[in-house]
Every structure is written in C-alpha cells, then in structure tokens.
Amino acid sequence: xxxxxxxxxxxxxxxxxxxxxxxxxxxxxxxxxxxxxxxxxxxxxxxxxxxxxxxxxxxxxxxxxxxxxxxxxxxxxxxxxxxxxxxxxxxxxxxxxxxxxxxxxxxxxxxxxxxxxxxxxxxxxxxxxxxxxxxxxxxxxxxxxxxxxxxxxxxxxxxxxxxxx
Amino acid sequence: xxxxxxxxxxxxxxxxxxxxxxxxxxxxxxxxxxxxxxxxxxxxxxxxxxxxxxxxxxxxxxxxxxxxxxxxxxxxxxxxxxxxxxxxxxxxxxxxxxx
Numbered sequence: 001x002x003x004x005x006x007x008x009x010x011x012x013x014x015x016x017x018x019x020x021x022x023x024x025x026x027x028x029x030x031x032x033x034x035x036x037x038x039x040x041x042x043x044x045x046x047x048x049x050x051x052x053x054x055x056x057x058x059x060x061x062x063x064x065x066x067x068x069x070x071x072x073x074x075x076x077x078x079x080x081x082x083x084x085x086x087x088x089x090x091x092x093x094x095x096x097x098x099x100x101x102x103x104x105x106x107x108x109x110x111x112x113x114x115x116x117x118x119x120x121x122x123x124x125x126x127x128x129x130x131x132x133x134x135x136x137x138x139x140x141x142x143x144x145x146x147x148x149x150x151x152x153x154x155x156x157x158x159x160x161x162x163x164x165x
Numbered sequence: 166x167x168x169x170x171x172x173x174x175x176x177x178x179x180x181x182x183x184x185x186x187x188x189x190x191x192x193x194x195x196x197x198x199x200x201x202x203x204x205x206x207x208x209x210x211x212x213x214x215x216x217x218x219x220x221x222x223x224x225x226x227x228x229x230x231x232x233x234x235x236x237x238x239x240x241x242x243x244x245x246x247x248x249x250x251x252x253x254x255x256x257x258x259x260x261x262x263x264x
Contacts, residue, residue, distance in 0.1 A: 009171075012174065012178065016178055016181050017181060019185070019198075020181060020182075020185030020188070020189065020198060020201075025191075025193055028194065032197060032201075036204065039208060042171065042174070042208065045167070046167065046211055046212060046215040048214065048222070051226045051227075054226075055230075059204070059230070062234065063200070066237055066238065067196075070193070070241045070244060070245060071193070074193075074244075127220040127223045127224060130220045130224060135224050138228055142232075145232065145235050146235055149234070149236075152238070152242065153238035153242045154242075156243055156245070156246055157242040157245055157246075159249060
C-alpha cells in the first residue's frame with residue numbers, strides 16, 4: 001500500500017514541476033489538475049477521504065474551472081490556437097500521469113478497503129463533531145470571508161467602460 | 166513513516182511553488198504557484214492529522230479550501246482588470262504607483 005503513496009507523490013511532483021515550467025497557460029492548468037487529483041489520492045491514502053473528495057470537487061473542479069474561464073476571457077481564442085491544443089503533444093503528458101493515477105485507483109478498488117491507517121470511522125465522525133463544536137467560530141469566519149470574496153469578485157470582474165477611466 | 170514522507174512531499178511542493186512564484190513574471194502563473202503552496206500547506210495539515218489521529222488536520226484543510234476559493238475569485242478579478250487596463254500580464258509592467 002505504501003508503494004501507491006510513492007507513485008502518487010512522484011506524479012504530484014512531476015506535474016507540479018511541469019506547471020511552473022510551462023509557457024502555455026492551458027497546458028499548465030492541465031498539469032495542475034493532474035497534480036491536484038494525485039494529491040487527492042494521497043489524502044485518501046492518509047485516511048482523509050472527505051478531504052480527498054473535496055480536493056477533487058472544489059480544487060480540481062471549481063477553482064480550476066475559474067482559472068480556465070479567466071484564461072479564455074484574457075484573449076479571444078484563435079482557431080489556430082485551438083488546433084494546436086488538439087495535437088497529441090498537449091495532452092499526452094497529463095494523460096499518461098492521469099492513467100498512472102487511474103491504475104492506482106483501480107488497484108485500490110480491487111484490493112478492497114485495506115488502508116494503511118485504520119481509524120476511519122471515528123475520525124470521519126470526529127471531523128463533523130469538532131467542526132461544529134469548538135471550531136464553530138471558524139465556520140462563521142469562513143462565511144464572513146466568502147461573502148466579501150463574492151462581492152469583491154463581482155466588483156473587480158466587470159469591464160470598465162473606456163471613457164470612465 | 167507514511168506521514169513523515171507526506172511532510173517531506175509537502176515541503177518539496179511548497180518549495181516548487183515558491184520557486185515558481187519568484188521566477189515567473191506572469192501574474193497568472195504567480196497565482197498558480199500560490200495555489201501549489203496552499204496545497205502543500207493543506208497536505209502538511211492532513212499528514213499531521215493522520216499522524217496523531219485527530220480531526221483538526223482535516224478541519225484546517227476545510228478552512229484552507231475556503232480561503233483558496235475566496236482568494237482565487239478576487240485575484241482572478243484583479244487579473245482581468247489588469248489585462249483590460251494594461252493589455253499585459255507581466256508583473257513588472259504594473260509599476261504606476263512607483264512604490
């Protein structure tokens with residue numbers, strides 16, 4: 001089971017290095033998605049299934065979609081550019097890394113529920129109990145952070161008319 | 166053992182993100198590097214929680230997730246404004262304040 005962790009760690013490191021060394025923003029985002037999914041697998045192997053699910057749904061899903069929307073808004077997509085994105089050179093790297101992760105998940109499903117750290121049930125309950133017990137002030141603060149975030153993003157995201165600058 | 170190596174991985178990810186933040190001049194890549202560093206921090210929290218069998222690590226992960234969502238939405242709005250006003254994303258070009 002430990003070997004799965006090391007493979008996922010290698011995938012994470014490789015994909016992360018490719019993120020910061022890539023020139024094209026969309027390629028870098030593809031690699032970042034792979035890195036986030038590999039990190040989610042590591043969370044799962046460390047016994048934090050809820051965190052793994054959130055990592056995929058919120059980080060790999062919502063936040064990366066935001067990034068991709070902004071990349072698309074920054075410049076009109078030329079047909080030539082889209083053609084270059086459909087060549088194998090763009091997607092082979094992230095695909096190979098994602099296939100490695102898929103193999104690991106397949107092995108995990110086939111091997112059954114034998115995680116290296118086995119105090120799942122108590123911790124899963126513990127997270128929700130502690131979150132709405134001692135950490136309730138943190139939940140309130142998080143909601144107070146998200147509302148200004150929403151308003152700030154709405155205010156900053158609009159396009160300013162040329163004459164009012 | 167696994168959690169120790171997870172901490173080592175978190176340090177390496179954080180360093181990669183830091184190098185990216187310092188070496189790239191494109192604002193979008195600097196944001197991506199920030200995301201990598203936030204992820205490294207949450208990996209460290211999860212590893213700590215797994216080592217001690219406490220729920221606090223995962224709760225800190227939830228808070229980091231909330232923070233990242235708010236930060237990314239505001240920062241991407243700023244990136245859009247910068248690209249509208251300066252027609253570039255080069256961080257060195259935004260020097261109007263002469264600070």
